[in-house]
Amino acid sequence: MTHDTQAALDRLMRFLAVEGITGQEKAIAEDVAKALVEAGVPAEAIAYDDANTRIPVPTETGNLIVKIPGRGALSNGEPLLFSTHLDTVPLCAGAKARIVGDRIVSGGDTALGGDNRTGCAVLVSLAAELAKQNLDHPPLVLVFCVREESGLWGARYIDLDMVGPVAMGFNYDGSRPADVVTGAVGGDGWSVEIFGRASHAGVAPERGISASMIAAMALADAQAGGWFGKVVKGDKAGTSNVGTVAGRDGRGAGDATNVVTDYCYVEGESRSHDMAFVDAITDAFEAAFVKAAATLVSSEGKTGRVEFKRQRKYHSFAIDRNAPVVQRGIQAIEAIGLTPNPRLVNGGLDANYLTLHGVQTVTFGAGQNEAHTVDEWVDIPAFQNACRLAIALATAR
Template sequence: MAHDSQAALDRLMRFLRVEGVTGQEKAIGEDVARALVEVGVPAAVIAYDDANTRIPVPTETGNLIVKLPGRGALANSPPLLFMTHLDTVPLCAGAKPRIDGSRIVSGGDTALGGDNRTGCAVLVTMAAELARHNLDHPPLVLVFCVREESGLWGARHIDLDMVGPVAMGFNFDGSKPSDIVTGAVGADSWEVEIFGRASHAGVAPERGISSTMIAALALADARAGGWFGKVVKGDKAGTSNVGTVAGRGGRAAGDATNVVTDYAFVEGESRSHDMSFVDEITNAYEAAFQKAVKTVTNSEGKTGTITFTRHRKYHAFSLDRTLPVVAHGTAAVASLGLTGNPRLANGGLDANYLTLHGIPTITFGAGQNEPHTVDEWVDIAAFQDACRVAIALATLR
């Protein structure tokens, strides 16, 4: 069915102008709530959970949760969950969106924030069209998560009692609306503190133990072993990256060129669709640092020490493509004349945690392209198709 595409586009432009980087979602959450009320959603069914009180990093607000009662012939059908995330990456701060032909682009030197303001606009547009046309639909739970970009924290700590029982979930976060993402990678983050020994680099460098040299040797060893970047070992595959190399408190590693560096901090990540291989990749980095710290000795035969810590960021999942959630998603896409493309994603999604929580969730694109870069843009036609997919998902009999 036709939807008000101009209103949908205006809504997206409105949300793109509201700053809300990860952890600072209060303003965009409030604007999404206002937009929902404007399209006829009763304020009484709009609330926030207290996930922010359980997230271990500062977070302004909880997840925005909206519960729409069922209507008409589908009123007593099993409830469905629709979700997206409110936050953007920090690179989106100060974005000035503008329409350039068939695209929305950033007017400055920032990313755009289409990831994931497109998803926010899709869900509000769905609610608007359901109300405007008085369409039959099952009970719906709309969830706008916080802190997706910094670790899927909102989805991880969502108040499931507040969500209530739902049969299946549909997430909007990606590029093509015809992509039906049925699974995604799992990931570890890891960090290592390297403790060396300071010494005057011009007078007695041999007495020092360089933490930066330990880091360099460890990372070179991991790369030589095939554990950096794209990682393939037999029939197992994954990726890894080294993200931060720093000193204490986020300052530069080392104090001056004439002082042997006594402390360095390195953090990275490991990813794979096979969680056992995630562990293998992380183990390889730990082994490389353990080897390197024994290699670098000073004139007294002393070595430095390391503290290696790993964290499970999210678990991989892969839904059986015969499940009802995949069938429902495929039918909705097909009803619009689009060809569904079931696939796996190599990035983490809120769906990772919803599925872990027992809600089988698939993900659709909403027109995002080149996210997390200053070249980010939104495909307007794909965004409009995503709005149509959402409406079809909510009304399909």
């Protein structure tokens, strides 16, 4: 499983230099496509789907989908899918990658973008090595998804007809190549608009209905009931978080200290490996807001009201460890001299939707560390092992 390590590292540094935060992936998609052609992939094998026209938030381009015909003794084998995502979190804007020893780091005031430029470099390096070494392999489909970081949108709306039939999938998104991620949590995003009643806070506060106080009462009630943070109820477990507390149009809740707040907006999330428990967590927050609105009564006997909305962000999945996709992953990891570590994770992945679409997909790491922080760094030896692993996965007999 040898490969050109310098070429692989050069690709990674090249991709890290291209900005492409979530929803703005056009430039990095074009550079990945260019690198694929340079690696020997025919231009006609590279295309974009129209997922961006169906994603309900602005997205510059569709998913990049690459079809590589099989070669040699394995050319008639069942097609395999390799996937990763093109986008980074907004904190990566302006990143300046540099190599320090066995690490790639940023300047310290932005995240790096190793999540997921490492995956992009692995897939392009796979295509390059298969062509350069003339290796036998079944037909391959390489998928570079958009908007993973903001809701797995690219994988959710991928054009399955363009992908075509595939036997199994291998996703790159994480730290350690030896990790075989066989399942991940599902999650809800929820939001609530709280409508109170304005009143002069110094003259007649009792006539007002504070939307801010309704929010505070609801969140305190949810926390007291054990529904905030790490949530454990009997044999059920999950997590929740409150991410935004604001007013209209991104402003702060309320207009002045002498006016009872008449509007507040709160949004959060619920996660669990058990989708019924995801619902239970979200239900608990909705009930807390409804209760708080009914509890806070003005001197005129009036109450506020709430409008609670929920959205299923992604579905949990768990693939049996005896499934062919897991066994192929384990065997490939062993083939490159590492010890496999099958595991579940508590974050959403493109594999959530690919598996939901009927393509059982396991996920491997490619050297990312401390993603989504200014301390993000890439483990170069782990990245090189991820490249070796991709070759092993694609060429296994």
